[in-house]
Amino acid sequence: MSGQLRTVDVVEGFTGRLITPGDGDYDEARTIWNAMIDRRPSHIARCRTTDDVVAVLAWARAGDREVAVRGGGHSIPGHSMIDDGVVIDLSPMDSVEVDEDALVVRVAGGCLLGDVDAATQAHGLATPAGAISHTGAGGLILGGGLGWTMRKYGLTIDNLLSATVVLADGEVVTASEDEHPDLFWALRGGGGNFGVVTEFVLRLHPRGPVYLAATAFSIEDSAVVLRAMAAHMPTADDDLVWSAFFRKLPDFPWAPPDRVGEPVLLAPLAWLGDHDEGAREIDRILQDLGVDPLASARGPIEYVDLQRLNDELNGHGHWNYHKSGFLRDLDDDTIASLVRCGARIASANSQLEVLSMGGLISRIDESSTAFAHRDELWPVNVCGIWRPEESAEDNLAWVRTTWSDLEDHLRAGSYMNFGGSDASGDEQRESYGETWTRLREVKTRYDPDNVFRHNANIPPLTSGAIR
Numbered sequence: 001m002s003g004q005l006r007t008v009d010v011v012e013g014f015t016g017r018l019i020t021p022g023d024g025d026y027d028e029a030r031t032i033w034n035a036m037i038d039r040r041p042s043h044i045a046r047c048r049t050t051d052d053v054v055a056v057l058a059w060a061r062a063g064d065r066e067v068a069v070r071g072g073g074h075s076i077p078g079h080s081m082i083d084d085g086v087v088i089d090l091s092p093m094d095s096v097e098v099d100e101d102a103l104v105v106r107v108a109g110g111c112l113l114g115d116v117d118a119a120t121q122a123h124g125l126a127t128p129a130g131a132i133s134h135t136g137a138g139g140l141i142l143g144g145g146l147g148w149t150m151r152k153y154g155l156t157i158d159n160l161l162s163a164t165v166v167l168a169d170g171e172v173v174t175a176s177e178d179e180h181p182d183l184f185w186a187l188r189g190g191g192g193n194f195g196v197v198t199e200f201v202l203r204l205h206p207r208g209p210v211y212l213a214a215t216a217f218s219i220e221d222s223a224v225v226l227r228a229m230a231a232h233m234p235t236a237d238d239d240l241v242w243s244a245f246f247r248k249l250p251d252f253p254w255a256p257p258d259r260v261g262e263p264v265l266l267a268p269l270a271w272l273g274d275h276d277e278g279a280r281e282i283d284r285i286l287q288d289l290g291v292d293p294l295a296s297a298r299g300p301i302e303y304v305d306l307q308r309l310n311d312e313l314n315g316h317g318h319w320n321y322h323k324s325g326f327l328r329d330l331d332d333d334t335i336a337s338l339v340r341c342g343a344r345i346a347s348a349n350s351q352l353e354v355l356s357m358g359g360l361i362s363r364i365d366e367s368s369t370a371f372a373h374r375d376e377l378w379p380v381n382v383c384g385i386w387r388p389e390e391s392a393e394d395n396l397a398w399v400r401t402t403w404s405d406l407e408d409h410l411r412a413g414s415y416m417n418f419g420g421s422d423a424s425g426d427e428q429r430e431s432y433g434e435t436w437t438r439l440r441e442v443k444t445r446y447d448p449d450n451v452f453r454h455n456a457n458i459p460p461l462t463s464g465a466i467r
Ligand SMILES: Cc1cc2nc3c(=O)[nH]c(=O)nc-3n(C[C@H](O)[C@H](O)[C@H](O)COP(=O)(O)OP(=O)(O)OC[C@H]3O[C@@H](n4cnc5c(N)ncnc54)[C@H](O)[C@@H]3O)c2cc1C
Pocket: 033, 068, 069, 070, 071, 072, 073, 074, 075, 076, 078, 079, 080, 090, 109, 110, 129, 130, 131, 132, 135, 136, 137, 138, 139, 140, 141, 142, 143, 144, 145, 146, 147, 191, 192, 193, 195, 196, 197, 198, 314, 417, 418, 454, 455, 456
């Protein structure tokens, strides 16, 4: 830029940093988790305070600029990055305050899950959240929040007590059961459609180490494992966690070197209660299978280590193309399709996941939050993940073929946070299920002009506010 003058935008009342295309760190600032997303905003406003968010939002709106909101930048379709408009980047807002007497934690809007776990575990406490610690708390909470401890403590939203929200018109409100209860309902499952959340207040639970059995089974034995999971999980104790991931065997320290790279079924089993009881329960499950894992490792694991166990496998910088839904059932036909698709996985990082929900999630009144999938048991994710130098064509083809093979086994709708990379408007709508109409009413009240539209969008019903 030597010899040239740059016009510097001034945003009144903004104390953060405004990054524009001429800045040296512009490319780093516009990079998000999914390396496939390559968008060039006109401004990235790194906010430090709620007032910064208010200031930059007012400035963007006055200049008729589109806005996107960035928490941890893990939206798989890249909702937090836009071309041309203004990104309200909350990443500097990463404070976590624990009140161990009240058993609550205040989480700033730009925190990563690892920030929250580190601060809460320093007091032997935890709030349930996702399974990869570099995920943003903001986006994860607003969509629901699935993770290792969800069957015992509920979704993350089931532990949300209140939120501080900057609305589209710049007003700052608290949403809770007592204040703006309609907004509070919508924030718990409706994503970033209603405003910018600058602080979440969440309930905490005493949480010690977890008993974990990491297991890997050959593809030939994988159907047996899935059948046992299908038989066991619908009535299992809330302390039991069991999920299944088809992927090529990573070079885990416990993996036999000659099997690394082979498509396998990873089937981690964890127990959130007493460790001796967990060891007995998991022994019984594994013995009843009648087949042996090709490799396994087991024992207690610190909660923070569990939460970041798979961070590297899900690291930044890969290209990602995902499809997501819920299996109707985990019956023999579905299992046969899953095994077929798992066996032909294309890259070393891709995976086909089947999670187990149920437990406390299914016992919470469906109408209490905007999360529409409490009766689902089996979220399924087809995650095409590859390095930029690998063949996009092969990986896209694997995801698409897998998805069409599974189509007959899927229910309508998906978890909006795992939202497909190219979900159509109808698919996005289905991810909100029965809550759609009520969500649109709340959207109309709080964001009638659809300012917050770079998300799994819920369009307002009319252009006039009805608040
Ligand atoms: C590697 C990986 C692992 C994952 N694991 C899990 C998991 O275990 N459980 C699970 O439930 N989900 C999981 N997810 C999905 C995850 O919940 C979503 O991708 C979520 O949107 C990420 O939030 P973020 O803040 O990082 O994303 P961003 O890309 O920053 O934002 C996503 C959306 O949320 C909005 N948003 C973010 N923060 C705020 C805020 N403070 N106020 C208002 N709007 C906001 C954004 O505008 C955008 O629309 C995972 C995703 C990835 C990539």
